[in-house]
Amino acid sequence: xxxxxxxxxxxxxxxxxxxxxxxxxxxxxxxxxxxxxxxxxxxxxxxxxxxxxxxxxxxxxxxxxxxxxxxxxxxxxxxxxxxxxxxxxxxx
Numbered sequence: 001x002x003x004x005x006x007x008x009x010x011x012x013x014x015x016x017x018x019x020x021x022x023x024x025x026x027x028x029x030x031x032x033x034x035x036x037x038x039x040x041x042x043x044x045x046x047x048x049x050x051x052x053x054x055x056x057x058x059x060x061x062x063x064x065x066x067x068x069x070x071x072x073x074x075x076x077x078x079x080x081x082x083x084x085x086x087x088x089x090x091x092x
Contacts, residue, residue: 040066
């Protein structure tokens with residue numbers, strides 16, 4: 001099930017854990033740390049290696065912006081470009 005803004009506002013890290021992940025859709029997830037930091041990430045595979053790219057901190061980066069950035073990552077990957085190596089995703 002996709003994330004929504006109200007759910008993101010209410011998310012907290014589980015007691016006793018340093019961080020937790022809540023997936024939105026198609027490898028986009030929100031990393032919630034026990035410090036209260038909430039950060040959007042995108043997980044992908046490039047050259048047979050799992051990689052994660054940070055897309056921005058919530059609430060400075062909205063859910064809609066994170067989804068747009070995730071689509072940018074997908075486009076780069078479809079062109080055989082590693083977004084981390086290229087630094088192509090605009091920070092926001």
